[in-house]
Amino acid sequence: MQQTYAFVTLLMGVLWADTGNSQSASDCNSSSNAEFTRCLGRLLNGVKTPPETHFCESFEPVQIEQWVGDTILPAGTELARQHDEPTACFRVQNDIDIDGIRYKKQTNLLLDSNGWVMGGTIATSQTINTVTLPAGSSFLLRGQEENTSQHPYAYSSLKAVSYGAPTRIHGVLFPKDTTVWFTLDGVMDHVTPSRTTIINGIPFCGGSVRAKVYLALLYDMPGTDTYEIDCDISFYPNGRIRNGTLAYTTTIQRVALPSGTSLWFYENGKLEDASFPGQFASYQGNPIYHQSAGSWAFVKPPAPLSFYENGHVTSIRPLRRAFLNGILYESGADVKFYPNGRVESGTLGANRMIDGHQLKRGDEVTFDERGHLVSWCRYTCHDNICENRTCHDMNE
Numbered sequence: 023m024q025q026t027y028a029f030v031t032l033l034m035g036v037l038w039a040d041t042g043n044s045q046s047a048s049d050c051n052s053s054s055n056a057e058f059t060r061c062l063g064r065l066l067n068g069v070k071t072p073p074e075t076h077f078c079e080s081f082e083p084v085q086i087e088q089w090v091g092d093t094i095l096p097a098g099t100e101l102a103r104q105h106d107e108p109t110a111c112f113r114v115q116n117d118i119d120i121d122g123i124r125y126k127k128q129t130n131l132l133l134d135s136n137g138w139v140m141g142g143t144i145a146t147s148q149t150i151n152t153v154t155l156p157a158g159s160s161f162l163l164r165g166q167e168e169n170t171s172q173h174p175y176a177y178s179s180l181k182a183v184s185y186g187a188p189t190r191i192h193g194v195l196f197p198k199d200t201t202v203w204f205t206l207d208g209v210m211d212h213v214t215p216s217r218t219t220i221i222n223g224i225p226f227c228g229g230s231v232r233a234k235v236y237l238a239l240l241y242d243m244p245g246t247d248t249y250e251i252d253c254d255i256s257f258y259p260n261g262r263i264r265n266g267t268l269a270y271t272t273t274i275q276r277v278a279l280p281s282g283t284s285l286w287f288y289e290n291g292k293l294e295d296a297s298f299p300g301q302f303a304s305y306q307g308n309p310i311y312h313q314s315a316g317s318w319a320f321v322k323p324p325a326p327l328s329f330y331e332n333g334h335v336t337s338i339r340p341l342r343r344a345f346l347n348g349i350l351y352e353s354g355a356d357v358k359f360y361p362n363g364r365v366e367s368g369t370l371g372a373n374r375m376i377d378g379h380q381l382k383r384g385d386e387v388t389f390d391e392r393g394h395l396v397s398w399c400r401y402t403c404h405d406n407i408c409e410n411r412t413c414h415d416m417n418e
Contacts, residue, residue: 117145124148126158144186151180151208158186164206180204192261194221197228212256218269219255222291227253227269233282235300247300251282258289275333278304286326292333295326303327305335308344330361343371347393350374352384360391377416384408
């Protein structure tokens, strides 16, 4: 599920408590603020969010005035109910001020187990916990259950905000409805754009993106499948992108990476890792696939495609035989590179004379950083069974 959608759902969705009684929140009709809060708190004790929740449904008008925090909700305010269970969701008919915050009409307010507002959509520009939000933005505070001894002030701190207007973060202009998530310490954790956002020429997806995968690369099974990937972006303290997800196929540092690729960057802005399990990428026109393809994926997660800090790739696994540095390398075997981009080692894809040595297809070769042959190894094969590996070191 998209995190943006999940956030909106959480703001507008139904919460319920399995209290084991038939009393509903509309029975909390005392004109006493304290008594109403205690009543609502009893009803919502142990409130949890269902795995799949819908927007607040089946609203019923509140017939008398009721307190929420230090504010009386006027008659006509609607209470959301679903499956005859008490909820913590109110819809206000008109703009309303609650505890110094003006909420937008025809929007929903979430209450915590004590009856205090923990989320809603603001009608005017407001500053919530030092974060200034434009009109139309939604926010969500952390509940008391997220408070820990390590973070005694986490309660009522911001958990997430969805901006009601285009917003600039670390110099990047994000579109309206972009969601920002915060840590328990109140520091921005990551951003979920509402739609594709291009940063430094790279298209990062918004909401979520679906990626097509080839099952043979993951489970040795035929056919294809799709899976959904959340589109989160995080930053380094210096404001550079730390990680994100590609919206569509894009060439970065000479590698064409598919939609849904998870990207991790060095602090200098160069790509560090690219993860695309079950998919194909392309290096200098040569199709490559994920490093831990096949049944090995059952043993551990596929290793990402890695890069040196200067931008050169560390190794690849070609889908077909590939010409690299003027030499043809075998498919399905790793080719490793030095930081300067020259091949360090690989498996030959054809017979070839290298530095005065007649080598055969399948020989494993190693070079120095200038491209000179350092060693080569060969297996003795009979009836497609290869064993007795023999190696030759050029320095001996």
